[in-house]
Structures are given as structure tokens and as C-alpha cells.
Amino acid sequence: MENKRNTKQDPVMGPLIPASIETGSGRKHSLWRKFVAQRHLQTMALLGVAWMIVFNYIPIYGLIISFKEYNIVKSIAEAPWVGLQHFRELFDDDELPNVIRNTLGISLIKLIIGFPLPIIFALFLNEVRSLRYKKAIQTISYLPHFLSWVVLGGILATWLADVGIINSILMALHLIDQPITYLAEPSYFWTIIISSDIWKELGWSAIIYLAAIAGVSPEMYEAATIDGAGRFQKMWFVTLPSVRGTISILFILAVSGVLSSNFDQILVLRNSLNDSASNVIDYYIYQTGIVSNRFSYSAAVTLVKAVIALILLLIANQVSKKINDTSLF
């Protein structure tokens, strides 16, 4: 079917381009004629390209302000060059080690706990026999994904309030004497971030694995049954391998994203009291750039982050290619 479209000739232009003249200037000429004949299609495509140049490529170009002293009065091109000054400033900042610790700490724990959980959930959900029950669990498990982080922040604030359910239960069990203001304590911040993230995305992240599992042919399971495989053996030897490729791809992306945080989540749950545990790179970029108007400095942080993320992506991709024979590119 795809081939058919490939070789399809434009009903208007088809007869006008005999293969024999498609050489040299004749070919250029015919390409142009084809372009003109496609003017409607080209308009559609070029509108998209124009949008990308403005909203994707101009901001990428805009990152050069990290080598300049940009201020609001002058344009990006007029701003004077300052070389690596902002990068030196960044590496001299006393706040940096803490910011890196928070970013990597939260990301790595999310990776270790949050990454496998949807896979496990999908594996066991797949074992539920009643189709209707399975469907109902799936629908319920998607629900939190559709809540905004602002609303979830409100839910958490309610749960963790002085008179909230968590304090009430712990006090009733005499585990604590006084209510704890969890969101004001840096020591609880990572736990709150990681568990609320898992709660929100567990079911949603499992969709993709469930879809891959659904593609396994029943004959594989029948064959395994005949070979005497039990329930767990079938999950381990039949179901799990079917999602291996998906796992690899998502893992590559997760590894390259360790310097990124869920900014919507962080911004909702952070405050000045838990700052020592909640200041991550993405917040640092926001805080220095938007709040303090240090545009060039903030762009320099973005650039360093992007370069490291790219290196991580390439490494993870290579490793996955070697070990698993799956890769993004």
C-alpha cells in the first residue's frame, strides 16, 4: 500500500514529466514545476516550517545570550559579548551543589522506584481474568493523570494539613504527639514529590506496556502452558520479553531526562521553608531568569543542562544498542 502511494503520479503533473528529461537542468526545472503544482500542499507544509522557525529555532538561537550581557533595553544581537563569564559565575555559585544534589536525588529515586512500578502494575493487571474488572481498574488508574498539579497540590495540602488525615491517623496511633507541617519540612519533601508523582502517573505510564502486552499472541501462552510453565514463569518468560523494547526506549528517555524535573509539580509543592530540599535545576533556571531577571545567566544554566542531557541521551542510546539491540537512533 505504501509503495503504491510512493509511485503514485500526480494526475495533473504525471504525464508532463517523462523520465528521460529528468537529468541536469531539466530535472531542476521539473522539480520546480512539481513544486508549483503542489502549491497548496507546499503552503500547508511551509506554514508549519515557518512556525517551527519562529517558535523552535529562534529560541535555540536565543541561547547565545548566555555568552552575552543581555538586558531588556538592547536586542539580542546588540548585546555585548562576555565570553564564559556566566558559566564561571555558575560554577562558583555556592547554591549549585545543593541544586544538583536535589535534581539528581529526586530523578534517580524516581527512576529506581517510579520506572519499574508501571511495568509491574501492567504485568499483574494483565493477569486479571475478568475482562470487565480489568477495564474498570484501567479506567480508574488513568484518573489521577487528568488532575492538574495545582489541584493535586491542593489535595496534598489538605491531606498533609495540621488537621489533615495523615496527622490525624498518626496522632490516633500515638506515633506522633504533635501534628507535623510536612510541606514546611525539607526532610519530607522528596518523599512527597516521589510518592505523589507515582500516584499520579502509575496507571497512565502502564498504558503503553499494556498495549505491547496485548499484542502477544495467545499461542505463545498456550505453548508455554503445554511446556508446563506456571503463572509466574509465563509472566517472566512470555509477557515481560514482549515489552522489552518499550522498556529500553522509555529508559533511554528517562536517563537523558535526569537533569529535568517535573517543574509543574515542583513549583506547586515548593516554598521558602523547604527550599533546601526543593531547589532543582529547573527551578533555579526559573528563579534566576524570570524572578531575578538575570536572563543571560539563566540561559547559561539552560545551555549547560541541555549539553549534559544530550550526552546522557547518546550514552544511554549506545548502551541500550549494545545490551538490548534497541535504540532510538
Next chain:
Amino acid sequence: MFALKRRTKGEVIFDIINNLVMLCVCFLTLYPIWYVLVNAFNDGNDAMLGGIYWWPRIITLKNFEAVFASPGIMLAMAITVAKTVVGVAVHVFFTAMVAYALSRRDLVGGKIYILIGTVTLFFNGGLIPTFLLNRDLHLLDNFLVYIIPVMFSFFDLIIFMTFFREIPDGLDEAARIDGANDWSILLRIVLPVSMPVIATIALFHGVYQWNDYFTGIIYINNVDLQPIQTYLFRVVAQSSSNTMMTAVQGSAATRTVTSQSIKLATMVVTTLPIVFVYPFLQRYFVKGMMIGSIKG
């Protein structure tokens, strides 16, 4: 056949435990939301004493009345509805249009266009250059900041393109012979048969538009233009550290509502529309997620 269906004792135990674990997952998913719901339907001052877990102690609709009576909240809701409706329509049409052109394998320059797009999947300028661009485009305190900077996504284009390439060729042949141009083929033939993928992208972008609060924070100072999520953020962020008291009260007409109970009622009202819509689009977005992950 019957022999295969008969389960061993171990299997039965496995099924029971597995079903119970799944039941727990459902409970853990639903209960936090239920807890907020019953508190939103409870008298505000009474709720401050705590201890409301399963059912409201003093049932009241006062909190919701206060929400619907507050001009500030209702205006923010209207902004959210407007940005979602307009944003989805523009995003879906524009992205589908570009995707249709790029889905045609005979498109001159198609490979270059796709390369230009693929780069955007891996690189972006980040917060500050994007902020400066939008500022230079006069999008600060402008409703269009919700629409134009997100009217296109190459990731969504890939999902559209994959779908369009699976449409049988014969479908547009007749129209083409009748002399229809590519615009009318896109509008009259391609889009009407692409409802599953349109539903998927519309849902994804709709959820983004509905839930996004950050755009309002950095680009909108005029409170008359802020969406409900930004409005809520300002309330939530202020009370979450327990250090600040009720700054935004809106029109708390009666004494039984508190800023907390209004907040909960607003959260419920904000969330309900999406919760009612997504189960009906489930079969579409599952497929959309698959295409997105394979190609993305």
C-alpha cells in the same frame, strides 16, 4: 478445552491475591479524591476540625454557591474554557494540516521538512529565550499567548502523519479526478475519516490547556486574563506552607465558608469536566499513545 480452563489450587490463590492487590490500588487511587470531595461538600468551619473521612458531617452546597457567586472565579473559569476550546481547535487543525502535507510521500522537500521537525524533538531554547521571544511578539498579557506558541507540535504531527499514511489511496482518487484541490481533500475527505486520531490529539492538548497554570504565571499579570489553574495556584501556593492566611477570599458571602472550603470546591468544579470526558475517549488515546511511543 475444559482441561485447560481448570485452575490449580495455586492459580486460584494467585488470582484471589492479585484481585485484592488491584482492589487496593483502586482504593489508593480513588480515596484521596473522595476525601477532598466529602470535605468540599462539608460546612467550611466544621471541616477545620478535621475528622471527615467517608461522608460529610454537615452537608452543604454553600461552598459551591460561593464559587459560582464569585466573579473572579467565574471569569477565570471562562478564560480556561475559552483557551481550551480555541486552543484545541487551532492546534488540531494546524498540526493536522501540516501533517497532511508531510504525509504525502511525493511532497517536494518533504524529507527536509521532516528533518527540520525532528530536530525540534530533541532541542529547544528553554524557558528564557522562549520568554524573550514571546515578549518581543507582544504576547505578554495577551490571550493569544495561550494559543499561538502551542498551536503546533511535531510530536503530535508524527501521530497524525502515521494515521494519514494508513488511509487507503483510493479514497481521495475520485475527488482528485473531479478537480478538488488539496485543501478540499484535507477538509472533506481526510479529516472526516480521521476522527480517532483527532480525538486523541484533542484530548491530549485539551488536558494540557485545561491544566496548564504556568503560562498564566509568567506571561499574564492582568488577573482578568488568568485561567482558573493560575488562580488556584496563587491560592494553593499561599496556604500550603501554612504560614500565610486567607489572602484571596473572592466573595465569601456567608460565614460558613472558609478560604479552604472554597478552594476545595473550586478544585472539584475545575476537575469534573475532564473526569467526565476521558472515559469516553479511552479507546482512542490508548491507540494514540501506542503510535506516539513507537514513532517517537
